[in-house]
Amino acid sequence: MIRKLAWDEELAGRLIDERKTADGALMPILHALQETFGYIDRAAIAPIAEALNISKADVHGVISFYHDFRAAPASGRALKLCRAESCQAMGCEDLIDHLRRAHGLTPDSETDGALRIETVYCLGNCALSPAALIDGAPIGRLTAAKLDALVREAGQ
Ligand code: FES
Structure with a gap:
């Protein structure tokens, strides 16, 4: 981080x-x-x-x-999930459903938890959709299994 x-x-x-x-x-x-x-x-x-x-x-x-501006210090790790066109075509909404169903995590909700999930629109990594950033580091071809691992690592 x-x-x-x-x-x-x-x-x-x-x-x-x-x-x-x-x-x-x-x-x-x-x-x-x-x-x-x-x-x-x-x-x-x-x-x-x-x-x-x-x-x-x-x-x-x-x-x-603006979503990106915070009025208080952020806690935990930041996972930015792209929900723009290319990532949508490659299933990012299914991944977001998975986060909700399997872990009770919802993007852009105020949380003090160990993993903060934020929506972004195009990270410039469309070739590797669905794309995300974890604490600023790019992740490509995101899968439910990769998300599960990130949630586990964050201790959420
Ligand atoms: S649309 Fe997701 S990285 Fe470009």
Whole structure:
């Protein structure tokens, strides 16, 4: 798993300052915070709003609209499952059904469990559909058996 830094107001402030004059600065700022800390702390909302001269509600709205932005540190391992066209054609929905039926796991549900499952749309690995990422590492030709092994390894 890629370790993220603990939340740091000063570093967050620097990341905001370095990007605040860019065109469409909000998304690069949010991505930088998420990339660095693994989530966007509530404490960042006011300084972002101030730096960009927008409302705190606008910042909060964007954070909650996009799946990839987290408002709290993530726990456990992250399994990103592709549900775009090629992976659909190769059975990703059957795999998602399998996760639900065999392990009681549902993509994109808030969980404190050892394995967090997130939906993504195309990982650029269509030739190896159904495709996924586990903590950022690609997995191709995903099967129910591979999923079972990942769930077991995560201790879910
Ligand atoms: S459609 Fe799944 S990796 Fe491209």
